[in-house]
Amino acid sequence: MGDESELLWGVGAVAERVGIATPTLRTWERRYGIGPSQRTEGGHRRYSETDIQRVQLMNRIVTSGVSAQSAARVALSLDSGGLVAALASEDPLYNAPGHVIATPVESVTRIVAAAAGLDIVGLTSVLADTVRDWxxxxxxxxVLAPVLREVADDVESGGLGVESQRIVLERLEAELRAVARTYAPRYVGARPLVLASVDAEAESLALLALEAALAGKGVAAFSLGFEVTGDAVAGLLRRIKPAAVYLWASSEEGARDVVLAALKADVPTPLLLGGEGWGSVLEDVVDMARDDVPVEAAPDLLATADRLFGLLQAAPTPR
Structure with missing residues (x-):
């Protein structure tokens, strides 16, 4: 039985909520294992919120023309976080007829194998497929963040050469930049968004992913790029008074100086801090922040994209 505080749903309620016929839900449960995972005290099977998200994703994939068997394979491969990510994606699981979506584990395996074999064509292809599908x-x-972690671990253990890691980084950077360029940004805003990374480019690909995702929403953000200095951030803050600033750091080295410079610029702009480099820095700067210059941890890239877009829309025109 699940957490007693969790609201559980019967098959009829799920059918009405999701817009899928009850017989279809029963078929998906019987044939593919897409069904309720919880039981009541009386032994009745019930859907949790995660079960319902799995049904929603299954339905979305099937509706796009993919076979139910392939759709179920993808939906069952994801945990609750992966389901949320897939359902929130700008172009979730888009497929040409007949295209079979690889599961995240399969995609990671293919990317690592292509990198190990220095297969540039194969690597480029699977990266493009992954971004298109998800x-x-x-x-x-x-897929992509797990790939980078696995490749780094393999290099450290000696199972993969550093040349393979460099190829993955270069191809992934090229793919993310290409995706951003496919959109025609149409919205900057009276007070635009600013993106910057304390790290070198190789450690900052999450920043490129965020920039590409914003471009998909039609938003052109100011990017200060990589290895940014505190002076550069403070200078841009004073000149354009942005709607928000997103700073990425994977280690604490240099992170404190950059965010302190942003705070000292004394511009009423929210600061969102992403990456693992803020650690003890975050607690210090949150204590220093003012009401009109809030500092927020931004560990979830999906939520961060939505948060930035909301701040952009809500930002008043500067006087």
Whole structure:
């Protein structure tokens, strides 16, 4: 039985909520295992919120023309975070007829294998397929970030050469930049968004993923790029008074100086901090922040994209 505080749903309620016929839900449960995972005290099977998200994703994939068997394979491969990412994707699981979506594990395996074999063509192809199938941020959460972690671990253990890691980084950077260029940004805003990374480019690909995702929403963000200095961030803050600033850091080295410079610019702009580099820095700067210059942890790239877009829309025109 699940958490007693969790609201559980019967098959009829799920059918009405999701818009799928009850017999179809029963068929998906019987044939593919897409069904309720919880039981009541009386032994009745019930859908949790995660079960319902799995049904929604299954339905979305099947509606796009993919076979139910392939759709179920993808939906069952994802945990609750992966399901949220897939459902929130800008272009979730888009497919040409007959195209079979690889699961995240399969995609990671293919990318690592292509890198190990220095197969540039294969690597480029699977990266493009992954971004197309999952959307930029869905791909990042489900496949690309796990790939980077696995490749780094393999290099450290000696199972993969550093040349293979460099190829993955270069091809992934090229893919994310290409995706961003396919959109025609149409919205900057009276107070635009600013993106910047404390790290070098190789450690900052999440920033490119966020930039590409915003471009998909039609938003052209100011990017200060990589290895940004505090002076550069403070200078841009004073000149354009942006709607929000997103700073990425994977280690604490240099992170404190950059965010302190942003705070000292004394511009009423929210600061969103992404990456693992903020650690003890975050607690310090949150204590220093003012009401009109809030500092927020932004660990979830999907939520961050939505948050930035909301701040952009809500930002008043500067006087």
């Amino acid at each position: 959307g930029v941020l869905g791909a990042w959460v489900n």
